[in-house]
Amino acid sequence: MHTISPWAATVHADLENNNVIWEKKCKEYTFQAFNTGDSIWIVAHWPDRGKMAFRAAFGLNSYFEVTNLLDDGELLVINLETRLGKYEVCVTFPDSEAALLHYTTSFKAAMPLLIPFWPRDIIAVTQQGDVENTNGKIHMNQAGSRSGILFASVTKPKTGSVFYFQNLTSISPYCEATQTSLADTVGGTWPEIGFQLPVTNEKPLPSDKAYIISDAYVLFSDTIIDNEITETQQFLNNLAQVYTVLPHPEVLYHNWPEITQNCLTDLDQSKGCWTQTKGISYLNAYLCDYDTPAEVMVQLAVLMPLNELKDWYGETPPVYTDLLNAIDSFYDPKIKTINRWLPELLEQLDKSEEQKKEMVMDSWYLHHPLMNLARLALNGEKKAEELLLKSIDFAIKVAHHFDYQWPVFYKMDTLEVVKKETVPGKGGEKDVPGSYAHLMLLLFRLTKDKRYLREAEKAVKKLVGCGFDILYQANNTAFAAGALLELHKITNQQEYLDLSYACLACLFKNMQIWDCQYGYGKNYPNYFSVFPLNDAPYTAAYEEMEVYAGLSEYLIQSESINLLPSLKILIPEFLKYAISRFPYYYPTKLSQEMISDEVKTGEIVKDLWIPLEDLYSGWEKSGQVGQEVYGAGVGFGILTRQYHKVKNEEFLLFSDYPITNTRKSKQTLTFTVLGTDDFECNLKILIPEKRTLKMEVSVHKGKILPTEKTAGLLSYKIPGGSRVTMIWQ
Structure with a gap:
C-alpha cells in the first residue's frame, strides 16, 4: 500500500459522490468530467x-462554480469561477486515430496571488477500492528542463500505459510573470504523478490577464509493457504521435556559408584559440586557457569537420595543415597509444579533477579521438591511419580487461579502476560499448579485418537489458545507435535494430521538446535541444553537434531498411530545429545580458565566432563553463551536410532535412528528401549576385510555388519523403 497525501486520499470518494458533468467515448475509452468542489477531474476509463x-483545474483554497459548459462534439469548454478568480478548461481529442486527450486550463486571478502549493494532476484510481491500492511503474519522467513527459504503466490492476506530455511552452508566460522555473515539474511518486505548477513564494501571479497553467496531451494504450524493447519503442511511437498534434515554433534560416567563414577567420586569427609547445601550434580547449596542456580530442574535434570542409570547398583551410601536423605529438610510446594529454606536458596537469591527473582516462575519451582518426583515415589521410593502427591494440586490450563494461575512470598504465560507477549502484559509462563498437566498425570499413567486426558484436551485447539507462553521454549514445544500425545491416539480426532504437529512445528522452520563453531563455530559440548528460543542467555545443551529425547519418543509412515510422518524424524534425538553433551558441548572436560574467575556464570574447560550451534556458546565465574552441567545427558540419553544390552550376541548394539519391542531367536535378509527409522541410536555392535563374520545383503531387522569392534566394516548403525535381534555365 502506498503512502498518499491529503490531496489524493479523498479522490476516490469525491468521484463516487459527485455527478458526471460531461461524458465522451473515444476509441473504446470513456472519458468523464467531475466537479468535486476544489478540483475539476477528467477520468479516463480503459x-x-x-x-x-486527471486534475484539469485546482481551486486553491476555494470551490468551483461551473458558469458555462459548451460541448459541440469536437470541443468541450468549461468556464469556472471561484472566489479567487476565473478558470477556463478546454478539452479536445486531436487525433482521430488514437485515444489522445488534450486539455488546456487558463486562470485569471481576481487579485495578485502567491501560490505556495499545487498538487500533482494525475491520480491512478480503481473501479472499486482505494487509490493507495493501485500499483504502477514510471518508465521515465522529466529530468531538469527536459520535455514535460511522464510515461507510466498501470500494473495493478494490469491495465496498460499512459504517455503524458505537458506542453511547457504554453506555461512560459506564467513563469516569466512569477519568476519561476519549469524544471522538474513533471514527475511524482505513484499514485500521485504528473505536472505540478511551479509555486510562487516570493513574486505573486498578477491579476492582469489569464495565464495558461496546464496544456496536457495524454495518450492511452492497453499494451502491457513487459520488457525494455517494448518500453523504448512504445516511447518513441507515443512521442511521435503526440508530436504530430503539437504546435511548433517557427524555424529560422541562417546564412551558414557566412557563419562558416566567420568561424574560420576567428579560429585562424584569434590568439586565444592557440597555444604553442616546442614550436608546434595546438588548439586550446577553451578560449584563453593556457594553463591546461593540449588535448588530443580538442585537436581532432576540429580537424575532422575541417577535413569535411576541405572536401566541400575543394581547397585546404590554413589551420588544417597545422592541426594535422600536430597529432603525432600525442602518441605515447610507453603505453603504445595516443594519450589524452600531450605526453611531454603531463607534469603540468593541475590534478583539480580526476581526468587531470597523470595517466587517468575517462572511458569514452579514449575512443573518441580514435574515432576521428578512423574517419580521417577513411577520407584518405595516411598520417591518421598510421597513428590509428598503432594505437588501436591498446583500446582493444582495455575492452577485454573490463569485459566490455567500462568504469568511469581508470589508469592507463595499470588499468586500475579510479572511479567505478557514475552513481553508486548505477554502473559505469553504459553507452561506451556502443561507441567502442562504432570505432571497431570504422576499422572494419578501413581494413576489412573481421576481427574488428567480432569486437563490435561482443561489445554491443552489454547493452541488452539497459533500456532507458543506456545514455551516459549523448554523442556517444548517438554513435552507438549508428553502430547498431550498421550491425543490423551487416548481419540482418533484429536484436541490433531493437537496441539501436533503445539508444535513440534514450536520446529523445534527454531532449527539451518545448520552447523556454522566460528568463534568459526568451533571448534565443531552444526548442528540441538535447542535453549532453542525463543530469546536465545545460545544453552543450560540441555534444549537440555530434548528436546532429550522428542522427543525420543514421537517417541516411536507414533508408534501405524498414525503419520504425516514428523515427522518420522525430529525427528529421530534430535536425531541422538543430540547424535553426545552433547559431545561438555563438555569443555574437546572444543578448549580452544573458552571458555569464564569471567563467570557469579561460575567458569569453563576445564578438568572436567561437561557441559557448553551455546554454541554459530559464533564469541562469549562459557561458559559465567557457568559450569552447573544440566546438568551432559546429558551422563546418552544418555547411557540409545541409548545403549541396550542383555540378557545373553556381547556385547552392539548402535543405534542412537530409537529401539522398541526387541525380543531375543537363539542367535537371532530382533527389529524395527524407522524412515523412506529416511534416515539411525548408528548401532554399541560393543564387549568386548578378545571376538570374528561372526555376521550377515539383514533387509527385505537382509543381510547388516558392514561399519567398528575392534576387538571391528562392524558398520552398517540401513534404518529407518526397522525390523532388528541379528544372532551371
Whole structure:
C-alpha cells in the first residue's frame, strides 16, 4: 500500500459522490468530467480495466462554480469561477486515430496571488477500492528542463500505459510573470504523478490577464509493457504521435556559408584559440586557457569537420595543415597509444579533477579521438591511419580487461579502476560499448579485418537489458545507435535494430521538446535541444553537434531498411530545429545580458565566432563553463551536410532535412528528401549576385510555388519523403 497525501486520499470518494458533468467515448475509452468542489477531474476509463483521473483545474483554497459548459462534439469548454478568480478548461481529442486527450486550463486571478502549493494532476484510481491500492511503474519522467513527459504503466490492476506530455511552452508566460522555473515539474511518486505548477513564494501571479497553467496531451494504450524493447519503442511511437498534434515554433534560416567563414577567420586569427609547445601550434580547449596542456580530442574535434570542409570547398583551410601536423605529438610510446594529454606536458596537469591527473582516462575519451582518426583515415589521410593502427591494440586490450563494461575512470598504465560507477549502484559509462563498437566498425570499413567486426558484436551485447539507462553521454549514445544500425545491416539480426532504437529512445528522452520563453531563455530559440548528460543542467555545443551529425547519418543509412515510422518524424524534425538553433551558441548572436560574467575556464570574447560550451534556458546565465574552441567545427558540419553544390552550376541548394539519391542531367536535378509527409522541410536555392535563374520545383503531387522569392534566394516548403525535381534555365 502506498503512502498518499491529503490531496489524493479523498479522490476516490469525491468521484463516487459527485455527478458526471460531461461524458465522451473515444476509441473504446470513456472519458468523464467531475466537479468535486476544489478540483475539476477528467477520468479516463480503459475498456474493461482500470481508470485514471486527471486534475484539469485546482481551486486553491476555494470551490468551483461551473458558469458555462459548451460541448459541440469536437470541443468541450468549461468556464469556472471561484472566489479567487476565473478558470477556463478546454478539452479536445486531436487525433482521430488514437485515444489522445488534450486539455488546456487558463486562470485569471481576481487579485495578485502567491501560490505556495499545487498538487500533482494525475491520480491512478480503481473501479472499486482505494487509490493507495493501485500499483504502477514510471518508465521515465522529466529530468531538469527536459520535455514535460511522464510515461507510466498501470500494473495493478494490469491495465496498460499512459504517455503524458505537458506542453511547457504554453506555461512560459506564467513563469516569466512569477519568476519561476519549469524544471522538474513533471514527475511524482505513484499514485500521485504528473505536472505540478511551479509555486510562487516570493513574486505573486498578477491579476492582469489569464495565464495558461496546464496544456496536457495524454495518450492511452492497453499494451502491457513487459520488457525494455517494448518500453523504448512504445516511447518513441507515443512521442511521435503526440508530436504530430503539437504546435511548433517557427524555424529560422541562417546564412551558414557566412557563419562558416566567420568561424574560420576567428579560429585562424584569434590568439586565444592557440597555444604553442616546442614550436608546434595546438588548439586550446577553451578560449584563453593556457594553463591546461593540449588535448588530443580538442585537436581532432576540429580537424575532422575541417577535413569535411576541405572536401566541400575543394581547397585546404590554413589551420588544417597545422592541426594535422600536430597529432603525432600525442602518441605515447610507453603505453603504445595516443594519450589524452600531450605526453611531454603531463607534469603540468593541475590534478583539480580526476581526468587531470597523470595517466587517468575517462572511458569514452579514449575512443573518441580514435574515432576521428578512423574517419580521417577513411577520407584518405595516411598520417591518421598510421597513428590509428598503432594505437588501436591498446583500446582493444582495455575492452577485454573490463569485459566490455567500462568504469568511469581508470589508469592507463595499470588499468586500475579510479572511479567505478557514475552513481553508486548505477554502473559505469553504459553507452561506451556502443561507441567502442562504432570505432571497431570504422576499422572494419578501413581494413576489412573481421576481427574488428567480432569486437563490435561482443561489445554491443552489454547493452541488452539497459533500456532507458543506456545514455551516459549523448554523442556517444548517438554513435552507438549508428553502430547498431550498421550491425543490423551487416548481419540482418533484429536484436541490433531493437537496441539501436533503445539508444535513440534514450536520446529523445534527454531532449527539451518545448520552447523556454522566460528568463534568459526568451533571448534565443531552444526548442528540441538535447542535453549532453542525463543530469546536465545545460545544453552543450560540441555534444549537440555530434548528436546532429550522428542522427543525420543514421537517417541516411536507414533508408534501405524498414525503419520504425516514428523515427522518420522525430529525427528529421530534430535536425531541422538543430540547424535553426545552433547559431545561438555563438555569443555574437546572444543578448549580452544573458552571458555569464564569471567563467570557469579561460575567458569569453563576445564578438568572436567561437561557441559557448553551455546554454541554459530559464533564469541562469549562459557561458559559465567557457568559450569552447573544440566546438568551432559546429558551422563546418552544418555547411557540409545541409548545403549541396550542383555540378557545373553556381547556385547552392539548402535543405534542412537530409537529401539522398541526387541525380543531375543537363539542367535537371532530382533527389529524395527524407522524412515523412506529416511534416515539411525548408528548401532554399541560393543564387549568386548578378545571376538570374528561372526555376521550377515539383514533387509527385505537382509543381510547388516558392514561399519567398528575392534576387538571391528562392524558398520552398517540401513534404518529407518526397522525390523532388528541379528544372532551371
